[in-house]
Amino acid sequence: MTKEGLDRGPIDEFDRKILDVLAEDGRMSITDLAERVGLSKTPCLARFRRLLSTGYIEGFKAILNPAKMELDHVAFTEVKLTQTDEKALSAFNAAVKKIKEVEECHMIAGRFDYLLKVRTRDIRRYRLILGESISGLPYVASTSTNVAMETVKESGNSFGKMKG
Structure with a gap:
């Protein structure tokens, strides 16, 4: 890596520091x-732009307060598909992205195929989303719901201190 870190190689300690600081305060x-x-301003700006252009930084967003927006009901929905070939996975992936209440969707290696984090204002709204949207997704065989009673830690997309 060059002195200013301007090449496209792996990130170094200064890059990790930049990412750590931005994860805490992206408006800095x-x-x-x-x-x-x-670092001085010019090399820091060059590194920042490189981290952005190479995808280490995907973007910036406001972190909203779900309770103030009356969206503090969180359910984790386990989804089992009828089949898991590429066609089924692609169809499910594309369709689940369209449900705004699904905050996260993870493909899981285990007893079910996907784990969804679903945020709604209350259990009634969740039941509606489950019945009308999630259960109707392509290739869904069954679902199981776990309701969060309290959120102890939620970091958004901040990874904390980056390891080398």
């Missing part, structure tokens, strides 16, 4: 970011 100015990671 480049000047403040440079100061926090121990």
Whole structure:
């Protein structure tokens, strides 16, 4: 890697520091970011742009308060498919992305095929989404729901301190 980290190779310790700081505060100015990671402004900006253009940083978003928006009911839905060939997986993946209440969707290696994190205002709304949207997704054989009683830790998409 060059002194300023301008090549397209693997990330180094300065890049990891930049990512750690931005994960805590993505609205920080480049000047403040440079100061926090121990670089001058120009090389910090170059690294920031490279991390953005190479996909290490996918974007920026506001982290909303679900309780204030009356969206603090969280259910985790286990989904078992009727088949798991590529056609079925692709169809399910495309369709589940269209359900706005599905906050996360993970393909699972285990006793079921997908785990969905579903956020709604209450159990009635969840039941409606389950019955009218999730159960009707392509190739769904069965679902099982676990309701979160309390959120102890939720980090959004911040990974904390990055390891080498």
